[in-house]
Amino acid sequence: MLRLGAAEIAKTEPLNEDGERGSILNTASLAGIEGQIGQIAYSSSKGGVIGMTLPAARDLAAIGVTVNTIAPGILETPIYGDGPGSEEFKQRLAAPVPFPKRLGSAEEFGKLARTLVEVSYVNGEVVRIDGALRMPPK
Numbered sequence: 185m186l187r188l189g190a191a192e193i194a195k196t197e198p199l200n201e202d203g204e205r206g207s208i209l210n211t212a213s214l215a216g217i218e219g220q221i222g223q224i225a226y227s228s229s230k231g232g233v234i235g236m237t238l239p240a241a242r243d244l245a246a247i248g249v250t251v252n253t254i255a256p257g258i259l260e261t262p263i264y265g266d267g268p269g270s271e272e273f274k275q276r277l278a279a280p281v282p283f284p285k286r287l288g289s290a291e292e293f294g295k296l297a298r299t300l301v302e303v304s305y306v307n308g309e310v311v312r313i314d315g316a317l318r319m320p321p322k
Contacts, residue, residue, distance in 0.1 A: 186210070186240060186251070194247040205248040207301045210237065214257040214312060218319040230255070234310050241308030250307040252300045257281070257314025259288040281315040288313055 186208055193206040212233040219227025234253055241251040258277050264270045278286050296313050300306055 203248040207250045210253040212255045238308040253310045257317045
């Protein structure tokens, strides 16, 4: 998808005097940096996204495209369900998060994504959004 998106962006006119044409923003996972026991396939797939960020940014610099990746920790999503059992589960997930001691929100993810797209001097970066969480082995 990155390749196909970049090919289409390359056909557009530059947006400013820097020659900027656009931005590609990938999503990986904290597991791509700190995979846990039992996450070999998931962690390696997210690590691949992380690993291509800087080379892609360097390659696409020639056409004025920035490339960044967001590596979220534990965000509030519908995957956890609703009800008392899910709330307890989410509280357990949030327990090791240093601050703020909760799951991240879709709104926070969106704000970070917007910033990374709008600030073109941030390029080739993998940005964690995780409340300073560092994943334990298990």
